[in-house]
Amino acid sequence: MTRVSASLNLRLVNLAGEPGEPVATGVAVFDVMTLDAAANPEVGPAWIMLAPRGRFTARDGRSFEVNPEQLVERFAAEKVDVPIDIDHATVKKAIFGDAAPAIGWIKELAAKPDGLHGRVEWLAAGLATLAARSHRYVSPSLKADENGVVSWLHSAALVAAPALSMPAVASVDPNNPTKDASMLKKIAAALGLAEDAGETACLNAIANLGQRVDKAVHEQTLATLSTTTAELEAIKKAGHDKEVADLLDGALTAKKITPAQRAELEPLCATVDGFAQVKKLIDATAAGLGASGLDKKPMPGEVHTLSAEDRAIMKEMGLTEEAYRKANGLAAA
Helix, strand or coil, X not given: CCECCCCCECCCCCCCCCCCCCCCCCEEECCCCCCCCCCCCCCCCXXXXXXXXXXXXXXXXXXXXXXXXXXXXXXXXXXXXXXXXXXXXXHHCHHHCCCCCCCEEEEEEEEECCXXXXXXXXXXXXXXXXHHCCCCEEEEEEEXXXXXXXXXXXXXXXXXXXXXXXXXXXXXXXXXXXXXXXXHHHHHHHCCCCCCCCHHHHHHHHHCHHHCXXXXXXXXXXXXXXXXXXHHHHHHHHHHHXXXXXXXHHHHHCCCCCHHHHHHHHHHCCCHHHHHHHHHHHHHCCCCCCCCXXXXXXXXXXXXXXXXXXXXXXXXXXXXHHHHHXXXXXXXX
């Protein structure tokens, strides 16, 4: 059975007047409210927040999904003001034929970034209730399907116990109109927001507090990441150095280069591009070149005649004869 009140379960006509459906079938009653701190207590808050945007869970565990634009469209099409009552009298009393007078009327709905808002025309009874601060919160009655998707705003009520943690409608102190504004500034500062941040921004920041990472955890994560990055770079360099050594040692063994050339080529392999260029040069060099004179250096003063192989290496390396002789410890010609 659908719960009509805290202790009563009945099956009567539903809110749409169709027989055979449980009372308030699909109508979810939850509490959510907001107020501009500068509202005039003599006329009440002009705009109130009725429901947050998207999927959310109330304090009692129920889950709903609100598409403000869809509800605004339906309200505009029906052209029927939505009543505001006390403690959901329209839902709980009217179906029994008891009086459920409105204390205000929602004259307009608006879809805003944070959710569904309503423009209210408060009646005397509503203003008196707000002034008494006995029912500080506004709670809409929404019709939702089995998945919690809301399709209709039936009514709204001033209640004492909210199901969502939100600011109170009756939060303006007529004796100190700046008190709430001052408190809001302090809350914004504590949340790291600009001093002029509104209630919506503060509430969003509070909702995101659970997603923030503790500063110590954040710093430790950064330190760990830095260490890990350094270790990865060291591993990467070690792997690169081994590739360079393997390439040059292999070329030396195959007599594609001389020991002096190895010493000159090694610094060129420090970068990936440099390594690729040296490898390309070595791959293009024929193996088994004749002795260049490094294995058996000429006697001091002896002029070594360059062989065809020496000159081939000079050409591949782009060296002049003078540079080649100097690099290989040979006397100038």
